[in-house]
Amino acid sequence: MFDVEKIRKDFPMIMNHPDLIYFDSAATSFKPRSVIDTVIDYYEHNNCNIHRGDYDISFAVSKRYDDTRKTIARFINAKRPEEIVYTYGATSSLNIVAINFAKKFLNKGDVILTSEVEHASDVLPWFKAAEQSGAIIKYVPFPKSGRFDLEAYEKCFENENVKIVALPHVSNVLGFIYPMKQIAAIAHKHGAYIAVDGAQAVPHIKMDVQDLDIDFLSFSSHKMLGPAGIGVLYGRYELLEQMDPVFYGGGSNARFYPDCSIILKNTPEKFEAGTPDIEGVLGLGKAIEYLEELGMDNVEEYGKQLAGYFISKLEKLDNVTVYNHGAEAGIVTFNVNGIFAQDAAGYFNKQGIAVRTGNHCAKMLDQIIGVNETIRASMYIYNTKDEIDRFVDVIKETTLEKCVDSIL
Ligand SMILES: Cc1ncc(COP(=O)(O)O)c(C=O)c1O
Incomplete structure (x- = not known):
């Protein structure tokens, strides 16, 4: 496996935004200095x-x-x-x-x-x-x-x-x-x-x-x-x-x-x-x-580990519904129960966490999973378990009141 802390130093977006947790790499990834x-x-x-x-x-x-x-x-x-x-x-x-x-x-x-x-x-x-x-x-x-x-x-x-x-x-x-x-x-x-x-x-x-x-x-x-x-x-x-x-x-x-x-x-x-x-x-x-x-085998294994770790932590929360148990490729999709996905994302944003919400351009998927709006946290080689821990702590404490306050 590779050294994630070393990898993080290759990414100016991470160095320039030390407090940002970027969980939107499925939309677009950060670029390393060499690129x-x-x-x-x-x-x-x-x-x-x-x-x-x-x-x-x-x-x-x-x-x-x-x-x-x-x-x-x-x-x-x-x-x-x-x-x-x-x-x-x-x-x-x-x-x-x-x-x-x-x-x-x-x-x-x-x-x-x-x-x-x-x-x-x-x-x-x-x-x-x-x-x-x-x-x-x-x-x-x-x-x-x-x-x-x-x-x-x-x-x-x-x-x-x-x-x-x-x-x-x-x-x-x-x-x-x-x-x-x-x-x-x-x-x-x-x-x-x-x-x-x-x-x-x-x-x-x-x-x-x-x-x-x-x-x-x-x-x-x-x-x-x-x-x-x-x-x-x-x-x-x-x-x-x-x-x-x-x-x-x-x-x-x-x-x-x-x-x-x-x-x-x-x-x-x-x-x-x-x-x-x-x-x-x-x-x-x-x-x-x-x-x-890095080796694509390592990249694949790391994405699987991050998703597995994240989902196992979410499964222990009673205010969350996970839609992709066992996902393999660095993507975790969930909702905070009773809170519209975009409102939750607005609150996460205020906590320095970047995710995507909505139907993610897959506008027929609701026919299968039964829900149209979800929160997608997507990770890549530069994300860490520590970031997941910090995000899960935020999710655990997310309430409708906090989301409403963050919009006002
Ligand atoms: C599964 C899938 N297919 C196609 C695309 C389109 O990619 P692009 O917008 O880079 O053309 C995306 C982008 O999110 C995607 O996730």
């Missing part, structure tokens, strides 16, 4: 465009930009760097997959199998894909616990032409890790593809796209220590080859002609029209190096 320095260094010493300049700085930055594809491929164990497409974030990756999949592979009556656990960014693009292709959206039934039920999932393939399964690897509200290897195997057994929303998984668990045998994986840099505005779409090379870009423009074409014909560059460049988020790519590369140095 911030990489972005600053780009602007102060290496500011240029890539693949367009005939001078040394541009050559050097272009190489670092291209090499980061290899870093990302290594991190998720893609077969080749060409399977890594730079995007603007998980949302843009998920849209690229859905739009293209609808165009190339979906026909009227085909089934898109997803779930009510889904974040808006993973399900709305599929709603649109269904609208465009005449495909039908179906939901994998989930028990009230929010745990994935493999048997119920496999039943969804009976007498249905499921073409694509779209599911998250980790729920952004419940922090459960879904059994992706089995989910993918079942999808493939029935001739379906699988597109995985990895926004909450890639930052927290060791990812191996070959071992999982998944077709697409979408994730964002800003949730895994990297800068915002840059994300990744992993796609099996042969599938990316069959897909069209969503955006057209400079950088992604080899030639175009007056008769409107376009010769695109190869995969993945054909998907990357326009000047990309260069400093974001370089920063993401640094973030991955930081995580690799």
Whole structure:
């Protein structure tokens, strides 16, 4: 395991806010000094465009930009760097997959199998894909616990032409890790593809796209220590080859002609029209190096330990309802009984504790867990058990009167 106190010193946000307890890393993580320095260094010493300049700085930055594809491929164990497409974030990756999949592979009556656990960014693009292709959206039934039920999932393939399964690897509200290897195997057994929303998984668990045998994986840099505005779409090379870009423009074409014909560059460049988020790519590369140095097995184990510790303490309180007993990925979701989640968060804020409340963009999850508004405390490598103890002491003493007072 790693030394958390040492890690904390790498994060300027922690050093600059010694009294803040930040439990909102599932929304966005803090960034270590090495990532911030990489972005600053780009602007102060290496500011240029890539693949367009005939001078040394541009050559050097272009190489670092291209090499980061290899870093990302290594991190998720893609077969080749060409399977890594730079995007603007998980949302843009998920849209690229859905739009293209609808165009190339979906026909009227085909089934898109997803779930009510889904974040808006993973399900709305599929709603649109269904609208465009005449495909039908179906939901994998989930028990009230929010745990994935493999048997119920496999039943969804009976007498249905499921073409694509779209599911998250980790729920952004419940922090459960879904059994992706089995989910993918079942999808493939029935001739379906699988597109995985990895926004909450890639930052927290060791990812191996070959071992999982998944077709697409979408994730964002800003949730895994990297800068915002840059994300990744992993796609099996042969599938990316069959897909069209969503955006057209400079950088992604080899030639175009007056008769409107376009010769695109190869995969993945054909998907990357326009000047990309260069400093974001370089920063993401640094973030991955930081995580690799800690070891993703350690990161995963630490997230599990923190969530387990937090939940075990909450379970001893009689004024709290926990919604994700046994969660594995650093997320704890609960309510203080009789208090509206946002009012409780207002009080926590006054005590220097940052959490998120509401439905966390998973606006159908209430169909499963039976509640629409929850408090989500999400943790990462720089959080400590001491912070959890301090938060639990606050929760224990939280009353409606205190919450009302903190608003007035
Ligand atoms: C599960 C899940 N999917 C997708 C997204 C969208 O990520 P982004 O806003 O970085 O595009 C999020 C963001 O919270 C998420 O938690």
